[in-house]
Amino acid sequence: MAEEKKLFKVTIDNIPVEVEPGTTILNAARMIGGDVVPPAMCYYSKLQGSGGKCRTCLVKVSKGSDADPRPMPKLVASCRTTVMDGMEVANITSPEVLDARKGVVEFLLLNHPLDCPVCDQAGECDLQDLSYEHGVSSTRYEFKRRTFDKIDIGDHIKLHMTRCILCYRCVFTADQLTNKREHGILGRGDASEISTYIKNSLDNDFIGNVIDVCPVGALTDRTARFKNRVWFLKPVDAHCTCDKCSGKAVLWMRGDEIFRVTARKDKYGEVEEFICDTCRFERKDAKDWVIEGPRKVSRHSVISQGHYVGTRKPQETIARVMDGRAPKLLMDIHSVSEVNMPAVDLSKIDGPAHSNDFPKNNGAQ
Amino acid sequence: MQTLTNRAQQVDRRPMTFWEKLYLPAIAKGMGITLSHIFSKKATVNYPEETRPFSPVFRGLHVLNRDEEGRERCTACGLCAVACPAEAITMEAAERKEGEEHLYREEKYAARYEINMLRCIFCGFCEEACPKQAIYMTETFAPANYQRKGFIYGKDDLLIPDPKHPVTVNKKEQ
Numbered sequence: 032m033a034e035e036k037k038l039f040k041v042t043i044d045n046i047p048v049e050v051e052p053g054t055t056i057l058n059a060a061r062m063i064g065g066d067v068v069p070p071a072m073c074y075y076s077k078l079q080g081s082g083g084k085c086r087t088c089l090v091k092v093s094k095g096s097d098a099d100p101r102p103m104p105k106l107v108a109s110c111r112t113t114v115m116d117g118m119e120v121a122n123i124t125s126p127e128v129l130d131a132r133k134g135v136v137e138f139l140l141l142n143h144p145l146d147c148p149v150c151d152q153a154g155e156c157d158l159q160d161l162s163y164e165h166g167v168s169s170t171r172y173e174f175k176r177r178t179f180d181k182i183d184i185g186d187h188i189k190l191h192m193t194r195c196i197l198c199y200r201c202v203f204t205a206d207q208l209t210n211k212r213e214h215g216i217l218g219r220g221d222a223s224e225i226s227t228y229i230k231n232s233l234d235n236d237f238i239g240n241v242i243d244v245c246p247v248g249a250l251t252d253r254t255a256r257f258k259n260r261v262w263f264l265k266p267v268d269a270h271c272t273c274d275k276c277s278g279k280a281v282l283w284m285r286g287d288e289i290f291r292v293t294a295r296k297d298k299y300g301e302v303e304e305f306i307c308d309t310c311r312f313e314r315k316d317a318k319d320w321v322i323e324g325p326r327k328v329s330r331h332s333v334i335s336q337g338h339y340v341g342t343r344k345p346q347e348t349i350a351r352v353m354d355g356r357a358p359k360l361l362m363d364i365h366s367v368s369e370v371n372m373p374a375v376d377l378s379k380i381d382g383p384a385h386s387n388d389f390p391k392n393n394g395a396q
Numbered sequence: 397m398q399t400l401t402n403r404a405q406q407v408d409r410r411p412m413t414f415w416e417k418l419y420l421p422a423i424a425k426g427m428g429i430t431l432s433h434i435f436s437k438k439a440t441v442n443y444p445e446e447t448r449p450f451s452p453v454f455r456g457l458h459v460l461n462r463d464e465e466g467r468e469r470c471t472a473c474g475l476c477a478v479a480c481p482a483e484a485i486t487m488e489a490a491e492r493k494e495g496e497e498h499l500y501r502e503e504k505y506a507a508r509y510e511i512n513m514l515r516c517i518f519c520g521f522c523e524e525a526c527p528k529q530a531i532y533m534t535e536t537f538a539p540a541n542y543q544r545k546g547f548i549y550g551k552d553d554l555l556i557p558d559p560k561h562p563v564t565v566n567k568k569e570q
Contacts, residue, residue, distance in 0.1 A: 147473070148471045148475070148527050148528060149471050257472075259488075260473070260474035262474070263477070337478075362544045362545060364548075367548040369508050369510065369550055370488050370510050371488070384489070384491065384507065386496065388507075389507045
């Protein structure tokens with residue numbers, strides 16, 4: 032007999048919500064949405080077993096349940112704690128939580144190199160957002176930060192272990208999405224690092240998704256490495272016919288050039304549909320894609336800069352007034368500028384551009 | 397009528413006296429004021445020979461700085477370009493190869509860096525945004541030019557000469 036499922040009533044920051052038993056506090060907060068959602072660096076709703084590593088989603092449970100109204104003795108990780116009936120949770124209303132989160136951010140940034148000017152993730156980095164919102168602007172750490180060498184994982188992925196916060200998301204992705212996992216975490220404690228076994232390159236079709244899953248710039252796309260900052264590119268929704276994946280992706284474009292292809296992400300920065308490596312790394316031609324339209328970017332994001340919406344181009348009057356003749360005074364910027372030269376197609380270069388990819392003063396001035 | 401301020405003065409509309417009608421004393425008084433200016437301090441300077449001291453916060457032409465070892469500081473992070481309200485700054489980044497460590501400070505550098513001086517409004521936001529202390533505004537003006545293309549300043553124009561390798565001095569100035 033189908034029994035009516037009993038819903039649990041939870042109050043998060045004095046906002047009541049009814050959720051199914053077994054839901055975590057984090058997911059209950061996401062049902063409410065808005066400011067009460069705790070930030071999460073390691074939890075990923077699409078990956079089983081993720082969460083519980085980074086401690087940024089700590090919340091205070093001020094009342095355990097209706098049956099046992101005692102508060103929980105310590106702050107709990109909301110991504111791992113399931114709700115009880117009548118539970119009362121404080122997130123942003125509790126100064127204790129905000130203080131603890133500040134401490135967590137400080138710990139996450141202990142070994143982080145803070146090389147955002149160089150890092151390709153800057154502008155869409157979860158750690159940047161988190162430290163901007165919850166962190167302090169200075170560090171008290173005086174010792175040497177741990178450093179690792181940069182490694183190429185496969186042809187297309189670059190691993191900056193120095194930037195890693197050990198969230199295990201990429202390990203879960205490789206485990207659950209691809210056929211065989213060849214990378215994991217080696218070592219313990221301070222020495223633990225993401226690595227491939229005996230530098231095996233990860234040759235399977237969906238491994239590129241570890242780039243999107245990575246909350247920091249530890250795993251980045253080598254085909255788009257240093258090509259352009261994310262906020263100078265224009266994200267557009269596009270799809271293609273692909274036999275391996277759904278083909279729904281976001282193209283990061285400058286003019287007609289496709290600098291980077293990523294999966295579509297929802298408002299929690301989680302990938303909606305994983306895309307395959309062919310779409311991600313090899314389809315860099317605008318002809319391969321059907322463009323649906325510009326992607327909505329939050330206006331608080333730096334990526335929205337320079338993306339003017341609803342602009343109307345003024346009518347070109349000079350040609351009309353001068354009987355169709357073009358004005359002689361206007362300067363074609365490409366005749367002078369060396370940036371974005373029509374002869375150099377940065378997006379077609381396989382890896383990052385080097386000094387020999389830029390022709391020296393080829394009669395431009 | 398109620399006045400708006402207490403500084404309003406009544407206009408004197410009485411007929412002029414004989415002394416005022418004479419006109420010449422007023423001329424002499426006016427010439428006195430004019431001649432006194434000959435001996436007072438001049439408000440102008442003879443510009444090319446003499447220059448006025450700039451204010452310490454003057455925002456003039458940009459330079460790209462080098463570090464103490466002569467390496468370029470700019471890493472093409474794009475913060476100057478995103479801060480620029482006139483959208484005058486454009487750049488293209490490249491990865492430093494092995495053997496180029498003496499040229500560039502970080503693993504990423506600006507292979508192309510251009511400021512369109514026709515667009516620049518000299519607000520100084522780029523200088524403020526720079527996390528690497530790479531771009532600075534100097535106490536010079538952008539020189540005049542007859543053609544627009546002379547105002548697109550590339551890296552050869554902006555980069556300060558390398559103190560350690562004086563061979564790479566700005567070619568255009570030579």
